[in-house]
Amino acid sequence: EATPGSTPTPGPAPGTAGGERPRLGIGMVGYAFMGRVHSQAWRSAPAFFDLPVRPVMAALCGRSAEGTARAAEQMGWAAVETDWRELIAREDVDVVDICTPGDSHARIAIAALEAGKHVLCEKPLANTVAEAEAMADAARAAAARGVHAMVAFNYRRVPAIALAARWVAEGRLGEIRHVRAQYLQDWIVDPDFPLVWRLRRELAGSGALGDIGAHIIDTAQFITGQHLTQVSALTETFITRRPLAETSAGLSAGVGGAETGEVDVDDAALFIGRFSGGALASFEATRFATGRKNALRIEINGSAASVAFDFEAMNELWFHDHALPAEEAGFRRVLVTEPGHPYAGAWWPPGHGLGYEHTFTHEVKDFVQAIASGAAPSPSFDDGLRVQRVLAAVERSAADQSRLTAVRQT
Ligand code: SOE
Numbered sequence: 575e576a577t578p579g580s581t582p583t584p585g586p587a588p589g590t591a592g593g594e595r596p597r598l599g600i601g602m603v604g605y606a607f608m609g610r611v612h613s614q615a616w617r618s619a620p621a622f623f624d625l626p627v628r629p630v631m632a633a634l635c636g637r638s639a640e641g642t643a644r645a646a647e648q649m650g651w652a653a654v655e656t657d658w659r660e661l662i663a664r665e666d667v668d669v670v671d672i673c674t675p676g677d678s679h680a681r682i683a684i685a686a687l688e689a690g691k692h693v694l695c696e697k698p699l700a701n702t703v704a705e706a707e708a709m710a711d712a713a714r715a716a717a718a719r720g721v722h723a724m725v726a727f728n729y730r731r732v733p734a735i736a737l738a739a740r741w742v743a744e745g746r747l748g749e750i751r752h753v754r755a756q757y758l759q760d761w762i763v764d765p766d767f768p769l770v771w772r773l774r775r776e777l778a779g780s781g782a783l784g785d786i787g788a789h790i791i792d793t794a795q796f797i798t799g800q801h802l803t804q805v806s807a808l809t810e811t812f813i814t815r816r817p818l819a820e821t822s823a824g825l826s827a828g829v830g831g832a833e834t835g836e837v838d839v840d841d842a843a844l845f846i847g848r849f850s851g852g853a854l855a856s857f858e859a860t861r862f863a864t865g866r867k868n869a870l871r872i873e874i875n876g877s878a879a880s881v882a883f884d885f886e887a888m889n890e891l892w893f894h895d896h897a898l899p900a901e902e903a904g905f906r907r908v909l910v911t912e913p914g915h916p917y918a919g920a921w922w923p924p925g926h927g928l929g930y931e932h933t934f935t936h937e938v939k940d941f942v943q944a945i946a947s948g949a950a951p952s953p954s955f956d957d958g959l960r961v962q963r964v965l966a967a968v969e970r971s972a973a974d975q976s977r978l979t980a981v982r983q984t
Contacts, residue, residue, distance in 0.1 A: 747876030
């Protein structure tokens, strides 16, 4: 059995004649939307990437024994636990993958790291800066013992986004002047949509801000290689009471009861900001953009070129080269499916395209490679903490509306 942090020892490969690659036991907590997509990633990563170790889906953990057993059977997990402490203690688990709501991230991640297990944790890293700090401290201490932690900002692993980051790092955009980022969804426009966990501060920490705003903050910081130093924000809760949810999974909800509860998180968050390299930025995260389903959009304007991306057309990156004569210049579409593009070569022939789930496969693959090589995985818990600090600053700014200037019409 592999000792976490050390090089795992080879184990038998069920169903294969091999067993030549060391085994890496995965234990996952949570099996709703994120659990399902992570399961798919653990299954597909070794099939499409030549990994130095062999991830084994050892055990799935959830509170309901029946529900967890059904999910484990459906998604390919070998065993079931109903207490995450038991999952962490299992000898056949080397990696703990946390797919639960934010209120339990800190507890599970810190315990797992202290037990010498590598941790992959869903975003946002935590519900508060204090929790995120404790997690980042635990991750730094664990790293000194060869135990790794990564926060699951999956959109970094969209080939087009990774390509944009590569071009910025190569200097092709010149000096970055503007970052324009939006994350637009519309799944809670209906006032009868129930109060699912993503709409409850106690469980989710915040609303659209932490759930999807965190993604565009991380994506913008990742592509530019810079961080936000200042923000000024507006948030709004358009629908302040909703039917209490009886069940919820993913973005679909079960039946809402007649009883209602207060929505104590933001429905939408808008903010402007300044980046460490001097760029001015605007961010918009909303669940009320009717017609927009999962539009993570980002445009970056540099002195030499610009890039633009929309997740709803995730295989495309738009590029404007400002050095071209004005008569020829303009945004052109790059189809990011060539073997030379990040991640794309592992999949289908050019033009055959990838989807949402591939970003998680790439994430898992990068994490496994980091664990096997001993390199620090990215984004680290420190990166997650940096995003958490931006979220907190946005909330502080939105709570202090004294600096909002009234428009004088007369
Ligand atoms: C729900 O808003 C959600 O599933 C987010 O939680 C995910 O992080 C994002 O990828 C899609 O939308």
